[in-house]
Amino acid sequence: MPLSEEAKERLRDVVELQPTKNAELLDRWDLDSGSEVHRYLESELKDYYFRDENSLIRATAEGAELVGVDPGDEAIRVPELQVRIAEVVAGPDEDPESVVSVLHKLREAGEDADVDEVRSGLRSLQDKGVVEVVQQTVPTFRLAVPRDELAVEALD
Template identity: 65%
Template sequence: MTLSEEAEARLADVVELQPTKNSELQERWGLESGSEVHQYLENELSEYYYRDDDSLIRATPEAADLVDVKPGVEGGDGETVIRVPELQQRVFEVLAGPDERSQSVVSVLQDLREEYGIDPAVDEVRSALQSLKRKGVVEVEYRSVPTFRRAAPREDVRIEAQSGG
C-alpha cells in the first residue's frame, strides 16, 4: 500500500503519539470529530495501526519502520523516553513525585502558572495528565477528586517535547 504524503505524515503522528486516542489525533490533525479520525484510520491507515486491549491506538512495527519516526514511548537501560506535546512535558515536570502527595488537576494548573507562566485551560491539563497516565508515567489516586503523581522518579523518565505539539 503506497501512502500519500498526508497519510504518511499522519501515520508518523500515530507512531509518535502512541498509545493515543481519537481525541488526541483529532486535535493534531485539525478534524471535527473522533469519528472523522476513526474513518481516516480505517480508510487510509488500516494496515498500519491497531487498537490495544484498552482501545488505545498503536502503530504496527511496520508503520514505525515506514515513517522512520521513533515511537512515543521507548524503554531501555532503566530510562523511559517519551515524546509528547510541550504541555504534557511541562505537566510531568511540575507533577509530584512517586513518594509525594498526589496533586489535583487545579494544583497542577497552579504549578504550571507559577513555574512556566502559562495558563492552559483546566481541561487541557486534565487531558495532559490522562495522556501521561496512559503512557504509564503518571498514576492516579482517587480521593475526593482524582489526584495524580509521577509513577517513577523524574530521573528515570526523559520527557521530550515533540515538534508540532
C-alpha cells in the same frame, strides 16, 4: 498501495504519540471530530495501526518501520503542555495532587492553561504510564516513575 505523504506524516504522528486517542490525533490533524479520525485511520492507515486492550491507538511494527520511527525509543513524545505537566506534577514519593493543584503550579511557571486542558493532559500521561491516579475524594496525580528516569520530549 503506497501511502501519500500526508498519510505517512499522520502515521508518524501515531507512532510518536502512541499510545494515543482519537482526541489527540484530532487536535494534531486539525480535524472536526473523533469520527473523522476513525474514518481516516480505517481508510488510509488500516494496515498500519491497531487498538490495544485499552482501546488506545498504536502503530504496527510495520507502520513504525515504514516511517522510520523507532517505537522502542525511551522518550515519550507528547504535546508541550504535557511536558510541562510532567515537570511540575508531584513525584512518585510525594503526596499526590489534584488537577487544580497542577494547574496552579503550571500558571506559577508561566504556562497558560485551563483546568480541562490539564485534566486531559494528566489523563493522557496516565495512559502512557507517566503518571498514576491515586483515588481520593477527587482524583489526584503523581509521577509513576522517578523523575530522573523519565524522558519526556515535546513534539515538533
